[in-house]
Amino acid sequence: MIRCNLAILLAERNLRITKVSKDTGISRTTLTSLSNNRAQGIQLDTINTLCNYLKITPELLFLHIPVDIRVINVRVDYDEILFIDLEIIKNFKSFNCSLTGHCFTYFLEEKISDLEINVELFDEELNDNDEDLIKENSLLINTFSSLPVSFLNDIEDKIVDELISSLDKELCSPFNLRFTWEERLLTK
Structure with missing residues (x-):
């Protein structure tokens, strides 16, 4: 990138x-x-x-930096659970990865007042220590923990843009945004 x-x-x-x-x-x-x-x-x-x-x-x-990260798809289900599909390209190899988390929308006078986005790794413990998930999480941790802040901010912006484009435009007046990354995603 x-x-x-x-x-x-x-x-x-x-x-x-x-x-x-x-x-x-x-x-x-x-x-x-x-x-x-x-x-x-x-x-x-x-x-x-x-x-x-x-x-x-x-x-x-x-x-x-010698890696490309593309945000492919961002969606939120009815329980406010966030799903993010990514493509990571390292050494000319492409890897499809996913992140999860939560997206909470708060309203004031029928307009969005706050949007809170928490991005996390999928929990290996809940998936019976799935080997593929362990490898994917390792790739995500190694990639994201080496990103300079400016690149991380660019990815945040892409995720937020995808979410906002899926919202009803009439609900979107200026709102407060809180975006957090799970700590283990950013530290090796």
Whole structure:
């Protein structure tokens, strides 16, 4: 996975996208998509201009980890139990994995006021120490525990986006969000 550190670099230098755009000639749209990690492609000339402007090398502009994690499906059943299907690609091998947890929705005046998401591993004890589940949980722990916070935040955002897209839009006014990962998922 690759992540652009532009937002962090701009914050460290107390720079705004508008100023960088004006100084470099790079469009605000391009800078915003890079800053939000939504860019689908970037010209080498743009990288060069940003590196010269910020006085950095490309490896400071971009962060790379040798794993891809794709959120395939997110669903909540009637008991507020959360199911997340993932694809993890490591060393050009693809692994389908699942996480579980809970998604609690709180209402105020018939609108969602709070959304609480707790993501967990499937419990091996409840599944009679299933060997496949033990291997899958081990892969998940090894992968997630090595993720920098910014990559973990990107995965959280994808999970939340999937959940919100399944909700009735009329219920979704601005609401408070609490997202937690099970501790054993993040520590080796």
